[in-house]
Amino acid sequence: MPQPSDARQRGALIEQLAARWLMTQGLVLVASNQHAKGGELDLVMYDGDILVFVEVRHRANNRFGHPLETITPLKQRRLIRAARFYLHHNGLSCPCRFDVIAATGPPEQLHFEWIANAFEAC
Structure with a gap:
């Protein structure tokens, strides 16, 4: 069974690979692993003028x-x-959305499925 640090390292690697893949799709990376009250934002990116979580x-x-x-x-x-x-x-006030990247497979052979605007903030 993988040690917790191994799982964290693997998760960080998957997030880096997902960010690179999204950049090839035209998004711009702003930040990663942003800790906030009650949660963590894996990637914060821009898709044009839309801030994407x-x-x-x-x-x-x-x-x-x-x-x-x-x-x-x-x-x-x-x-x-x-x-x-x-x-x-x-201090941001801009259009934003929530996307999800589903990555399947081992890190060296990942398949990405990108769901833009996966859910709404009510």
């Missing part, structure tokens, strides 16, 4: 479900709260 989810395989299935209503609320804190803390 990207949640990266990974599964080596689908045996325990697809990565997208892990974005529960509770997780959405935590991401929204963290995003509001980020916006307030940085």
